Amino acid sequence: MATPKHLAWLQSIAGELATATVSKLEHTLDWYSKMPPARRAAVGTVAQNGITSFIDWYQDPNSQPWAAADVFGSAPSELLRSISLQETLQVIRVAVEMVEELVVKEHPDLTDAVLRYSRDLAFGAADIYAKAAEARGLWDARLEALVVDSIISGETSQEISSRVAALGWRADGQVAVMLGVALSDNDPDAMRKAARKSNSDLMIGIQGRRQVAVIGLAKPTSDPNPAILATAMALEPYFGPGALILGPTVQAVADAQRSAKAALSANAVAQASSSNSRPILADELLPERALAGDSLAKTTLIQAYYSPLANSSQELLQTLRKYLECGRSLEATSKVLFVHANTVRYRLKRVFEEVNADPTDARTAFVLQVAITLGAISDQESGTRR
Structure with missing residues (x-):
């Protein structure tokens, strides 16, 4: 229960407490002092909001069922662009330590209130980051599907380059497109893990019953085909039965539509081949593709x-x-x-x-x-x- 005496005292030292908290952030957290001024100010404002919010919460705990909403206010997106969840929790820890130094030391009977508030604030911050990560994941999945569809449909290299940059494509080496039947219980995370073990990046697209994998080597190499093939073979278990086609290697993701075009052409004539290889190289079916009009x-x-x-x-x-x-x-x-x-x-x-x-x-x-x-x-x- 808040007492008028405690509340009046907390309100009188709020400015001092906020200034001390920002000062400690600068001296305690190296990453904070190295941030650009605008972002440092945004993080400092969040820390100060935490002090003000604690006082409001102490006055009436029931008025703030979710403490983080008041602390972060309209700034979660800016904060998420500035610092990670771990760094956010470090800011909260510094703020709580300052409250303990200046408040609990003077009034030990406020210890329980400080602990309860800091707990609610930490869980609230984690919830905000979790929701942002979920939204980001859904946005990434939609963008990835759009990029893969662009590659398959043969859009211009400039459009593909800008989209993969937004998606966070990390591969700087050569690229190839592989396509086959999608599994009903496909596991994209396991596919990405398998690609990373082969030192490759990966984009995945599901188009009806067809699954498309765009494989990119982490670094350029003078003979990329063995490395591309090794990654393709590591991904083979994640495709359903039937033809699995690996398109020819191109020099960059901007040219991936050429690999995709060859893979699509080979897939259309795969039934004419007696090869049981998985994957089948698209260029191994050149005669069949040519006879089909490619x-x-x-x-x-x-x-x-x-x-x-x-x-x-x-x-x-x-x-x-x-x-x-x-x-x-x-x-x-x-x-x-x-x-x-x-x-x-x-x-x-x-x-x-x-x-x-x-x-x-x-x-x-x-x-x-x-x-x-x-x-x-x-x-x-x-x-x-x-």
């Missing part, structure tokens, strides 16, 4: 396989074409070309050295056959190498 896949095949051979040696290109047309038979090819089988074998070795693809492998032969067919059609359309 212009990027067509260009990639021509540039990777046809153009190097056509520009370096028409003899190698002709030998490869005949070898594939003859069902990969050395004898049949040698007869068609009127050369020895060893000559065909030598030229195929040269093909391998030129484009790093083995024509004697069945899958690679299919890739090469589609590539040289597309290259020949492109030449005919453009009027080159007739």
Whole structure:
């Protein structure tokens, strides 16, 4: 029960108590003295409000069922931008210590009131931060979904860059997009933890039954593919059964739509592949993508396989074409070309050295056959190498 004597005395020393509290903040808390003046003033005002609020609360405890509402007033958002919850509790502790030094020392019978008020204030501060964190989490989730949708839909790199900056994207290295079936009980927090263990950042988007993961390496590397693949394999358990496609690596998140476009194209033709790999690299399905009308896949095949051979040696290109047309038979090819089988074998070795693809492998032969067919059609359309 508040007594008029105590109340009058508390009101008379309120200014002295507030000044002493701010002074102790400056001498006790290093982070407070290093803050910009405007933010330091905002924090100091909160501390002073705590002193005034204590006096009001002491006069009538029932008038303030939630002490923190009066202390923080309209400033929680500014305070949350300035200091953390831990630092807020440090401010409260300093204020309570000053009250104990100047109030409880003079009037020990006020100890119980000080303890009750400081307890309510600490719990109130924690509640404010918890609500702010919850709101921030919901906002982050919506923004993350928007960024992933922007990448999938192919929006401009400038828009993506500004949004990932607001989201707090920390990865400075290369990026790749992976997509597959979403689990009904997907666990995004576990996925982020797995990505962090692989030294990567992650954005996640759920689009109907499809789950999209944008993987970004923490730092740039000269050979990012192994690191990207390692992260993708760590995330594989968090996707449902079915095709899991990893798009090609790009240099920055601003270019992620290129990786996403390739992954979407590969996902559309994944049923045509007999591969059981998880994930499947989108570029492993270049022929299927090209046959389905993917212009990027067509260009990639021509540039990777046809153009190097056509520009370096028409003899190698002709030998490869005949070898594939003859069902990969050395004898049949040698007869068609009127050369020895060893000559065909030598030229195929040269093909391998030129484009790093083995024509004697069945899958690679299919890739090469589609590539040289597309290259020949492109030449005919453009009027080159007739």
